Amino acid sequence: MLEILFSGFLFTAQIFITTLIGALPLGVIVALCRMSKFKPLALITRGYISIMRGTPLMLQLMAWAYGPYYLFGLSMGADWKFVACSIGFILNYAAYFAEIYRSGIQSIPKGQYEAASVLGYTRAQTFMKIVLPQVIKRILPAMGNEIITLVKDTSLAFVLGIMEMFSQAKALASSQVSMLPYLLAGAIYWVFNLVVEMALVRIEKKLSYYHD
Amino acid sequence: MQPIVKLEHAKKSFGDNEVLKDISLTVNKGDVLAIIGPSGGGKSTLLRCLTLLETLDAGDLSYGDLEVTKTDASGKAVYGGKDVLKQARTKFGLVFQNFNLFPHYTVIKNVTDAPINVQKRDKAEALAAGRALLEKMGLAEKEDMVPCELSGGQQQRVAIARALAMNPDVLFFDEPTSALDPELTQDVLKVIRELAAEKMTMVIVTHEMNFARDVADYLIFMDGGVIVEQGRAEDVINNPQQERTRAFLSKYEEE
Ligand SMILES: Nc1ncnc2c1ncn2[C@@H]1O[C@H](COP(=O)(O)OP(=O)(O)OP(=O)(O)O)[C@@H](O)[C@H]1O
Ligand SMILES: [Mg+2]
Numbered sequence: 001m002l003e004i005l006f007s008g009f010l011f012t013a014q015i016f017i018t019t020l021i022g023a024l025p026l027g028v029i030v031a032l033c034r035m036s037k038f039k040p041l042a043l044i045t046r047g048y049i050s051i052m053r054g055t056p057l058m059l060q061l062m063a064w065a066y067g068p069y070y071l072f073g074l075s076m077g078a079d080w081k082f083v084a085c086s087i088g089f090i091l092n093y094a095a096y097f098a099e100i101y102r103s104g105i106q107s108i109p110k111g112q113y114e115a116a117s118v119l120g121y122t123r124a125q126t127f128m129k130i131v132l133p134q135v136i137k138r139i140l141p142a143m144g145n146e147i148i149t150l151v152k153d154t155s156l157a158f159v160l161g162i163m164e165m166f167s168q169a170k171a172l173a174s175s176q177v178s179m180l181p182y183l184l185a186g187a188i189y190w191v192f193n194l195v196v197e198m199a200l201v202r203i204e205k206k207l208s209y210y211h212d
Numbered sequence: 213m214q215p216i217v218k219l220e221h222a223k224k225s226f227g228d229n230e231v232l233k234d235i236s237l238t239v240n241k242g243d244v245l246a247i248i249g250p251s252g253g254g255k256s257t258l259l260r261c262l263t264l265l266e267t268l269d270a271g272d273l274s275y276g277d278l279e280v281t282k283t284d285a286s287g288k289a290v291y292g293g294k295d296v297l298k299q300a301r302t303k304f305g306l307v308f309q310n311f312n313l314f315p316h317y318t319v320i321k322n323v324t325d326a327p328i329n330v331q332k333r334d335k336a337e338a339l340a341a342g343r344a345l346l347e348k349m350g351l352a353e354k355e356d357m358v359p360c361e362l363s364g365g366q367q368q369r370v371a372i373a374r375a376l377a378m379n380p381d382v383l384f385f386d387e388p389t390s391a392l393d394p395e396l397t398q399d400v401l402k403v404i405r406e407l408a409a410e411k412m413t414m415v416i417v418t419h420e421m422n423f424a425r426d427v428a429d430y431l432i433f434m435d436g437g438v439i440v441e442q443g444r445a446e447d448v449i450n451n452p453q454q455e456r457t458r459a460f461l462s463k464y465e466e467e
Contacts, residue, residue, distance in 0.1 A: 111312035114265050119326040119378065120301045129329070133316050210358040212315040 001172060005184055008168030012192075015089060015154040015164060020147070022090035027097025028132070034102055045098075052095030058156050061088040065160045081160040093150060100142045104135035137207040144200040151193050165189070214276050215240050216382045216413050217262065217304075221283065222271030224254075224261055231257045233437040235271075239382060242411040246418060246428035246445055250460055254437045255417045259386050262415070263306045264297060275303040276381065302331075305375030309387045311367045313359040313374070319346065320355035323374045331378065338377070345373040349403055365396030369403055376407075383407070385416040401427075421464045425449045433457045 033045040052060070064084035068074040076084075108131050116126040155166035163171075169185035172178075217239040224232040231254045239245050247255050260266040262273070264280070268289040273280045280300045281289045291297065313322050320342055327338040346352055349369040359367050368388055375383055388404070389397040401423050407414065408427045418424050424431060424445055431445035433454070441454045452458045 109312075111308060111310060112314065115306075115308065115312035115314070117265060118263050118301065118304070118306045119374070120298065120330040121326065125329065129325070130314055137316070210315050211360050 001176075001181060002184065004168050004172060005165055005181065005188060008163055008165035008185075009188055009192075011157070011162055011164035012154045012166075015085060015157055015162075016151060018086050019089040019093050019150060019154075022086065023093035023097050026090060026094040027101050030094050030098035031101035031105060034098060035105065049095045049098060052092050053099075057088070057092050057153060058159050060092055061085060061156060061160055064088045081162060085157050085160055085162055089150075089153075093146070096146050097143070100139050100146065101135060103142075104139040105131060107138055108134055134212070140200065140204055140207065144197070147196060147200070148193055151189060151196060155189075213241065216243075216276060217415070218272070218274045219262065220272040222258070222261060222273070223269045224257055224266065225269055231437050232261065232268075235434075235437075235439060237432065237439075239413060239415060241381075241413055243413055243430060244408045244428045245415045246424035246431045247415065247434055248418065248421070248424060248431065248460075249434035249440075253435045255434055256386055258434070259306065259384050259415070259417060263304055263384055264300060265306075267291065275300055278303065302378070303381045305378055305380035305383045307368070307371050307375055307383065307385045307388050310391050311359070311364075311371045313367055313371055315359050318356050318358055319351065319362070319370050322359070322370055323377045326374070327377050342373070342377055345376055346370075348406075349373050350399070363396055364392045365399045368392065368400045372400075372403060372407075382413040382415065385414065385418070387417055387419065389418070389420060419464075421449060421461065433460065435460070 030045060030049070033041050034049065036042045036045070061084065064087050065081050068076050068080070112130055112134070113126060116130050121130065154164060157164045158167040158170065161167075165185050165188060169181040172181035215238045217237070219238075220236045222232050222235040223230070235254075235258060237245070247258070249255055257266060261268050261271075268281060270283050270287050270289050272282050272289075278296065278299055279292065280296060281291045284290045292300075314325075317325060320339070323342040323345060324335075324338045327333045327341070328335055331338075343352070343355065346355055349372060351366060351369055351373070354362060354366065354370075359370065362370065368391075372383075372388075385404070389400050392400065397420070401420065404414070404416065404423075405427055416424070416428065428445035430442065431448045432442045433440050433448060433452075433456075435456055441448055441452060441457045448457065449461060452461055
């Protein structure tokens with residue numbers, strides 16, 4: 001039974017990692033678009049964030065998975081559900097991350113930009129070298145919350161028939177008429193989150209060499 | 213010889229608030245110019261326009277033979293292109309009232325990062341130059357600390373070193389000691405005095421009248437967006453000609 005759950009856990013971990021790799025950088029770009037002085041871009045981005053945060057992730061996943069067929073009659077092949085799952089998670093989490101980045105970016109004092117400007121840093125250098133590192137430290141607690149939620153949200157992939165850990169637990173439970181698979185799966189999610197929290201604490205420690 | 217800074221007929225408003233009304237000034241190589249005046253008089257705005265943190269509405273500004281902005285026929289300031297602004301920023305440094313050090317960088321990185329990544333100087337050379345500057349500021353032991361581990365006076369001296377590391381032609385100071393406790397003020401003023409003795413070209417906005425008199429060659433008294441009085445620093449402070457200057461200075465004597 002553990003073997004089957006672990007095979008599901010591999011999918012769970014894969015969704016988790018793919019989402020972070022995609023959404024952490026994408027969130028920065030979305031945040032910058034959201035704050036753009038070019039109004040149409042800011043407005044479109046705002047709409048995107050609003051929809052992503054205002055509708056259930058489960059519904060979004062289904063839209064990506066089945067939308068191509070229902071809307072355009074396209075049959076996407078057996079592997080599409082994995083792609084749809086990645087798109088759904090990344091775009092959804094990028095929206096949440098973007099709002100966190102935005103609050104962090106806005107909390108950086110103007111003087112930092114002014115000092116950088118006088119020293120001749122380009123805008124890109126100012127953002128990458130001066131602003132973003134400070135933002136990361138400031139938003140780490142809020143990011144941590146989202147990342148822990150993500151661990152649990154990976155179970156939503158079950159609606160696409162992806163055999164991640166929750167789906168496996170469900171299948172085992174009904175075939176064996178037992179609560180045990182659910183209990184074990186729950187324990188594995190919990191341990192996974194403990195590991196994530198430990199990683200977050202380590203990063204926080206690493207960034208605690210200064211305070212502002 | 214070309215002046216280091218030349219500003220003519222500068223005007224700047226924020227909405228209806230006319231903050232700079234026809235300001236002209238010239239700074240020659242090796243000069244120390246002090247700017248004094250009451251709060252809200254436009255001193256910071258003037259420095260911010262000179263350091264390109266704000267744009268002038270009208271006026272001509274040049275650094276050496278680099279023309280940064282020129283008033284066109286309609287009376288509007290027209291700035292040079294990106295290249296001009298980029299080049300202009302190599303000409304000056306600015307020391308802020310509240311330091312604005314980069315909190316996530318160590319002291320030495322604060323001082324050497326821009327020389328290495330903006331000026332593209334050799335790392336070893338920039339590091340050696342940075343260390344020499346820190347030594348001069350009396351901060352040789354602090355290079356691996358981060359700003360939050362330093363006192364305000366030490367932070368301000370790091371900020372001065374950071375500005376000097378870019379080898380600017382002129383260094384602007386906006387009330388460099390106003391955020392400091394009185395006992396820390398002297399360390400910073402001493403460093404600025406030493407720079408003056410080395411003939412560093414400087415423009416200093418300050419409320420320290422004795423310091424201004426001692427260290428500055430020239431002095432401008434600004435109020436309400438105009439230069440009310442200017443001249444040799446000693447003359448203006450010891451023997452002001454304008455009623456407004458006298459009233460302002462007498463407030464400081466009472467203290
Ligand atoms: N960004 C801004 N937007 C609007 N008004 C501004 C801005 N910056 C400055 N002002 C206004 O310009 C005027 C001059 O301000 P400034 O900071 O230049 O004065 P100051 O001489 O430096 O005063 P202090 O001695 O208090 O530093 C003030 O009335 C201020 O409210
Ligand atoms: Mg000021």
